[in-house]
Amino acid sequence: MNVEVAGVTRRFGRTQAVAGVDLEAGPGVLGLLGPNGAGKTSLLRMLATVIPPSSGTLRLLGRDPRGYARRKEIRRRLGYLPQNLGYYPGFTVAEFVEYFALLKEMPPAWIPGAVTAAIERTGLADQARAKLRTLSGGMLRRAGIAQAIVNDPDLLLLDEPTAGLDPEQRVAFRALLRDLGERATVVVSTHLVEDVGAACGQVALMDAGRIVFHGTPAELTARADGTDAAGDAPLERGYSAVLAAARAGAGARS
């Protein structure tokens, strides 16, 4: 398992952001769904080793991230796109991606090829020499994805990766996700149910800091059967049904 989470909690002062999450994931694309404030970003930040859990155990790529040396090994093989992507306006796309390749301690000889590949995979080849300050929001998001995948990560964590992308780019990005999921574990946090349906083999639905559903998109869709859950698409109705059940205290889990 690349991701092994057991009983993980995270508090921010009096706020319980993550309230006892158990999760396992190997290679493939795992969609992390949930409403605002469900704890998706906090869980993703713990998986990215940005913050430690308040309690519980976490193993990433077979290692405990609490030790610095182990954490460093994990980080070399990690790709992360935060929800609010900061950037250096004066850097070009290529420099931005190369900068993170260097920080990820990639062998220098690999970096030129890896940077080129990452930029091409995200459709930014024509903008490689453009300064980040000149890019649109969607292009910046793609530059963020490029830096996340530049080291060909074994664990890729993407927080709202399709925010700001146009429909054509979202389609291309879903294909990229499926491609990356062939070898790596990709965890995608999103509000967009259709992204999950199109690209994810597994889906986990979070609400109030807990995972209330973990299964395949088809299983989530099936949860809507026999209910009057709201939604335009079958997956959305499944999402609504699970949330409604969870909030009714049913504690639905697959």
Next chain:
Amino acid sequence: MTAATAPAAAPRAWRVPWPAGPARLLRIELRRSPMPWMLPLLAVLFWLSAYRMAMNNPPFWNIRSATLQANAMLVFAPLLAGACAWAGSRDGRRGLTDLVGVTAAPRWAAQLATWAAATIWAEALYLAGVAVLYGVTAHQGAWGGPLWWPVAVGVAMIAASCAFGFAAGLLLASRFTAPLAALLVFLALAGGAFAIQDNVRYARIWPLSVQGPFPTNSYGIFYPYLPDLAIAQVMFLAGLTAAALGATGLPAAAGGRWLRAAAAAVTVAGLAAAGTAVGLAGTARVEAHGIVIPALHDAASDRPVPYTPVCSRSAVPVCLQPAYRSYLPAVTAALGPVLGPLAGLPGAPARVTQVAVTSVQSAQSNGIGFGGPVISGRPPVLYLPLSGLSLPGEGNVSVAQFTSGLRQQYGPSIVNELVGLPPDEAVGADVASTDAVPDARHAAQIAVARALDQIMDLTEVGGGSPARSGAGGAAGSGAPLLARQEAAASHRFSALPAAGRHAWLATHLAALRAGRITLSEIP
């Protein structure tokens, strides 16, 4: 394959060869550092604060180097602290803390690359300024060679102010950190300058203190530049740099335990070095030609710099240190009217030799006494320090002003020396503070000296001689009898033909000097 069933991927062992990674990181930081945007402003400020100031002074290496250390740093250091604080707060301001925080490379290493890039730009500009200023100075034919220790202090100061600003920006990331860091550094420099003026013992460590309260035509020309203080200053600034950069490696996000321990060690070592330098500065003492720190002093630096003087072909040759070669005609022209009428008299100088300005620290703060001209030796030589004078080209001083100033400042002193009056210790002294009561023991000497002053057109400041000013000021109708007699003798003597005066002096100068001539014996 689903996410639940796949095995963990096999780890890849990546090793980063040194120094390819850091070098590439530095290359990117150099390309994208905000510092180049500051360069035009810094260049203008360098021109205003250092270059223009230096060009308003004679082409002496010591003066030019002093502006590089003191003037340039006063404007450079605060701006660089602000700019580096801006660079240091970059990740915090840009919301990149999470993203860069989860990379494998120690955060400290990446941060040091950012600091290094900003510092390299600033140092490059400073050194370019040094090259221009020194190049122009060499082109102007300055004697000797450039002084590098003041430049080293400037380089260390730039690194230190940038490190301080960077650490402040990193640890207290805010849009206000940059202006605050700049203001703090400016206040620290200004406070240090005041402390230097107040002669606070340890304040000499402050990098604006160049070589103590010395006239700039002393050190580095007749005697070697004493690097003692500069060494302590570089040590102090290097210590501050290490401490500031070490502090940036202390937060948990900076790296692992060992790396943070190393950062702590660097911080402690830096503080220890800075503290040691301050302690060394406390042991400094002002000596004749510079500041001496016993623990750092090389006795070989106390030996005068050997040189072949440049001499005029006048009746009384005037010999100057070659750094003053361009001033030889002016000095000769200034002294000619004074030395000409005295030539051939017993004890009159047969030659003029420039000597170093000697200065001794008194008990009072900054109480420096500069020696005046002295006639000694056989044949007599006038040893002339060009102290307290603005040289031609210094500010708006013209050759005529210099010539007039030199004659009127030193002329009376030379006459004093010749007629045996007490040495004029107060070249340029406050006349009002002198005793107005004529001195009977020296009345004849004063009368002759006053007459010579008038003849040589030294009367404008002839009163610089305490004794003569006292008598002259009391020569009116209501003055004491002795003063009236002294004035009368002076008028009589000045009315003599030049040949007669010279003949009388040739015969009676020894007796006059010995105080055996009375006022009535003066023709």
